[in-house]
Amino acid sequence: MELLLLIGSPLAGALILGVLGSRRWAPELNALVSLVTFLIACTLTIRVISAGNLLVAHEQFFIDPFNVFLVTLTALVGLTTALFSRPYMRVEMEHGRLSAGRLRLYHSMYQLFMATMLTALTTNNMGLLWVSMEAATLSTVLLVTLYRTAASLEAGWKYFILCGVGIAQALFGTILLYFAAEHALGAEGVSALLWTHLNALKGQLEPAVLGLAFVFLLVGYGTKVGLAPLHNWLPDAHAEGPTPISAVLSGLLLNVAIYAVVRCKVLVEGSLHSALPGQMLMGFGLTSVVLAAFFLWRQRDIKRLFAYSSIEHMGIIAFAFGMGGAVANFAALLHMTVHSLTKSAIFFAAGHAAQKAGSQLMENIRGLITLSPTVGWGLMMGALAILGMPPFGVFASEFLILTTAMREQPWATPILLGALGIAFAAIFGRVQPMVFGETNAKRLPHPPALLPVFAHLALVLALGVYVPPYLADWYRAAARLIGGE
């Protein structure tokens, strides 16, 4: 029941805002809807913790430890982002970069996007998963082009085409999956695409077909994850859209995509009994980390910089899932959590910074700490956190991943570490002069409301020094589900 509400509330919100989205109080409404969604997600979580997995609506939807924590995370970040976008978009309106109509579009699409992501997370049907992934793309494409600048249009176009093509591959992969399933358990139609069923008898699925299927699925969903070399749309889309969208794209959509990949990997590994899928993931992961590190070295646009850092971290996560095993999966899940929290926080801060400076070019952003200490410290702390500086949570997950890598894949460790070092130099060398240093701009009249930033960072910090036991158990359960025996 909660489940349907969970998806229903943002859908309803999308409809309402589609009509009223341009009103003065629309942002508040937007935040309110997100709040409702978040509350539902919380009740759902409690329910799952107490009662265990759920299967509802003719088994079309289900909740297990793996997706429930992602659902909560998504709802949470959705809420904070809505809160952040309230003042932010107002300022954008004042700067005249947005019209009322666009704002309406923005609000309703925002909710729609939430709905699609929640569906993708909670559906049990691989076909529906695909549909909602595609829908997620479609709902955000127009948000990326919200400003109608040349750059944003280009970004949107690339986003649309590359992800569209990618997702098409995923569809074919799904078809093959369906084919294999049908072949295995006879033509019982609908249920043949239900993940739970497939998972139950993954042993009988035809390896040859599943191998092919996995390649298509990996390339398809991997495009949305932004694994190099399929990542080319990502920096553009993340950099050119409005900041709240960048935040949710980096913080949530990537998670959802990698969630899809992992779901598929579980099935395929079950039938292939070979390390091939894992190796593919690791290959993609390493490539992404290394390439991203070098791209980072040349960035001049603040949002592009952090978009590439998202690619880097997706690479790390993919690598971890590729290694598999209880610890690695655990670490990967933890990393997904802290990354989405940190990265969205960074985008909030960066958005404010760019808004103050009136430019996303980093050499135009200087001396934030004197300009507006909260933004400055937010950006600095966020950057340090994302760079894996203790005691932030990112370090915890990276520590686990690296140590596991030393055991499982010693050859990869130096590569990873080298890339991390380069990324550190690149990002920190650019963030420092933005935060510190002197500026000729005048101090701001009113400090921006950065509650979301510091809320996120506080959470990340807490996760760094202390992972509460129930959360840990929850992660462990998820890891076990993913196949870390």
Next chain:
Amino acid sequence: MNGVPFDLQLLNMCAALLLLLSFAMLAQRRVVTLVNLLAIQGALLFAATLLLAWRTGQHHLYLSAALTLGLKVIFLPWLLHRLIRRLEVYWDTEPLLDVSGTMLVGLVVVVFAFSLAQPISALASTATRSSIGIAVAVILLSFVTMITRRKAMSQVVGFLSMENGLFFGAMSATYGMPMIVELGVALDVLVAVLVLGIFFFQIREQFDSLDLHHLEALKESAALEPRADGEGR
């Protein structure tokens, strides 16, 4: 082809024609003709679905056939033609690779696709198992089409023909997907095209042309001028 029932022959015929069409698209430069080819592709797909439905007597296939007819044969071509007329994009500029070269690549791709589909067809119990390879080929060929084109419009056409290929693949491998998925897919395609429409106008008003070389500004390979203050190095 003795021993093979007639309707099946027809099906294989459709498959062969689909492949031929993809090659035609690969070669074709006129955008309008491309759209027409797309429409024909849709029509063939419709026919194939109908045949299959009639042969296997699976009712949901009739529905999806209807969907195909409505969406891919009538609506999309109409929409695209309208766009073309509104935006005056009739010709695609010279492709990155000349026709014969493209054809050669296409040939290789087809061989690859067939070898790819081999294991699947081997398992398939459907009557149309042999045409899975063709479906894969169509998908990959439209991929190549998209790679070689420079006009946004023709890329879209390639994209749609890829969807057709997918549809055909689903058809020939498993007699189509579960209904709910079919509907979802159809919906997505519809929305996608609508979004595309909006896009075209946006791009147009921005660059007053749909030529993709306008859309090559965001890149890394641009030479960086030295940063304002030499920090971080």
Next chain:
Amino acid sequence: MRPIDLLTQILEVIAALAAAPLFLGWVNQCRAWLQNRRPPSLWLPYLGIRKLFHKDAVIAANASALFRLAPYVVFGAMVVAAAIIPSMGTGLPFTTAADAIALVGLLATARVFQSLAAMDVGTAFGTLGARREMMVGFLAEPALLTIIFVASLISATTALPEITENLATQHLGLYPSLAFTAVAFTMVLLAENARIPIDNPATHLELTMIHEAMLLEYSARHLALMEWAAALKLFNYACIGFALFIPWGVSTGAGGPAALALSIPLLAVKLALAGVALALIETVSAKVRVFRAPEFLATAFLLAMLGLLVHLLLGA
């Protein structure tokens, strides 16, 4: 601790204080002879010191307390050093307080204070002298330490009396390593005591002087103490040389009054000979430019290290 040892200790310090200027005078006399000059009186250094003590002290207007403290510290360090070096007997009670390394440390303390005092007034010459003195010092000190290492490796201790006793008592053997170090030591001695070829005690030619440049601002009792300390320094170095290279004749371990009595004239003889040798060296060699000084001292350092290696190679 036997009373005889205490006696030796006291005698040594007194002898050092008393004989140091005399030794200086002797060296000067020898130099005069060798250079066919009429020799100055043997007692001239005493007279100079006495005269200085009677004069009024003239102190630069901007001199700090450090300036006036330094002479006493330098002098004190030299006296204490004299108490460490076994010039007559090896059973010195005080030597447990400081071994050879500490001795070098003491000399360094004296040098540092002298240089600081020279910089205190802030004249061109003062700082120039201080800089050159430290330059000489940082090359000479490690050389001296290395020399001592050789000796202490031979006799497995860094306590000076025991080194001496060790070298004096065991059967007369040839130590090639000591040959090297002896040469090195002579060079260090020349450099540290501002003798030709590094410095010329007899001149005030500004561009070349080191030691005198540092003393330019001093007068009266302070100067007297400095001069006396300089004489003591020369005397101490000579005694270190004896202790390391010609230890024979000092009253060792169980040596009673007789041995002590014997050691005193022997010391005198050694000093006399040393004075002649020093004068000879200074006469036959020419003063080198200050820029060459580092090379001279580096040679000393290298010779010492060579001695070290030779010792480790041949075990002797």
Next chain:
Amino acid sequence: MTPLTHSALPICLALLSLWVVIGLAGLLRPQSLAFVARTLFPLGALCGLALALLAGLTLGAPAERATLAIGLPDLPMHLRRDALASVFLLLLGGASAGISVFAAGYFRRGAGTSPGLLCLQYHGFLAAMGLVLLADDAYSFMIAWETMALASYFLVATQHTLPEIRRAGFLYLLLAHVGAIAILLSFGVLQGGSWQFTFDAMRHAHLAPHWALVAFALAVFGFGAKAGLVPLHVWLPEAHPAAPSPVSALMSGVMLKTAVYGMLRVTFDLIGHPTWWWGLVPLALGLLSAVYGAVFAAAQTDMKRLLAYSSIENVGIIFAGLGLAIVFGSVAMPAIAALALIALLYHSLNHAFMKSLLFLGTGAVLHSTGERNLGRLGGLIHRMPWVAWLSLVGTLAMAGLPPLNGFVSDWLLLQAFLFTPQVPHTFINMLLPLGAALVALTTALAAYVMVKFFGVIFLGQPREGALAQAHDAGILERIGLAYLALGCFVLGLLPTYVVGALKLVAGQLLGAAPARLEGPWWRLVPLPGRHASYSAPILFAAIIAVVLLTALAVRLLYHQRRRRAAPWDCGFGSLNARMQDTAEGFGQPIRHIFGAFFAMQRELPSPFDRAPRYRVSVGDRIWQGIYVPVGALVQRAADTVAWLQQGRIANYLLYSFVTLVVLLALVL
């Protein structure tokens, strides 16, 4: 006593958290100096003093462990206090107490970070260093380690409006992070297949020799980067001067020692049984750093850079001692190994006090003159006698002169060096005495450097008119300086007690039962059965006695008449301040002799110049030889990679297509 020995660890933790609380309290009224500086910092100092006392009292107590509920789910935070940790806690608390008192008087309102934030960073830094010493598993160690780096980074960047300071901070944090990565790897190797990251697991892990070697090498790299070991030293002369002086003092005096601690922990405690020739690595690097640091220090013209380079020198000496300890310890000569170990620990303690003292001295000078360039200072002994005379103590100690503390550790180290003949490897027999000679050279150079430092700043005539307005340090600053100077004296005059305490550590690390100290309290004997001995109190007393006697004699026998007059100008013109040696001039012999070390650019005036100017800049060959090329390499790689992304959507589609095809071919 007994209650202490059993509950020392909790109290330590309490004190550390108290530091954190004090730091946070600074945020209550971030702008109020009266509250932050005059109230909180003295509290922090008391806290440090308590920590030092506690550590000193419980040095000999058996090791205590504790496990906190925080940390990773499978790896809660393990803590352990043993003799080794205690010694460094003693160092931390003891030195920081004086520094904090000084800081209380030092921090003024001005540009840059607000006092409250500064207070938080400062005390966070202290607490992190303490936690580094107590951590007993890899995760909490890394957390403490990086927090330490981070806090100190923010402190370095206090004056962040200056580009060179930002550059320094960046370089510092980057190298610190790279070093941390190496340390992490080292731990990853050390756990040796048990995949338990507690130090206990590492102690019990049995490593294959080559793996142990890898771990050791990584540790040398990681901790060397923090300690400023050549060639990883480049950040140090940038970062230390950049920070406010109390922070420079903390970094130089205390933080570098945490690297030494880590090195000892890994080598003797976690690895356990190093092979003898490993010791040659820290030995060689240490000697290199020692000479390198001393030479560069002599050539500096900025007083804080000079001290920073001198820190490199001292770290070098410490690492040389470490090398000796490893060599001797692994050829079954525990007594001498213990001697070397004691020497290096002793030197760490000494350096903590004397270098902090000097850095604080420069801080006071900086405050009253606003000048860091030696070329514009001079004659301050008249204007600021307190600072001058207290700094003199540090200067003499740093120059390694008896009877102050610097000499004791040098003496012990040389004793250890000289005890080689029994080593079964002739190779080492050859090598070590040469090392001793190098140490001697370094000490002598240090004396040179220190004379330059003190003489140019405090002595002579003021080189600038503005110096006439210089004022002496405030009362709190004086207290801090005096405290540290007193520390130098105590460490110098009562070596037997210190050595006695350090023997416990040697016993813990080398497994050798600490031999009872022989000889009376006033005489230090390096090894049982060695006849060399050194008695600081007696020597000191003797010198004082002779000095007093002489003064008395002079006073009794002669008159005390004295006149003041202008200094002797050799008859030409009047002297002016520009005639004295500048810092460059004082460094000239060094540049002349060690020219090979430097990358020098000189501008010599031509004889016809109206206003002749002589300019010389001394560059670091290692920076130009290693770091610049590496940076260029990465840049080139980045440019090459960037070519992939040309903005053409067709290319991107091609990438996807190729990827798809390749992967399909893989599974086929």
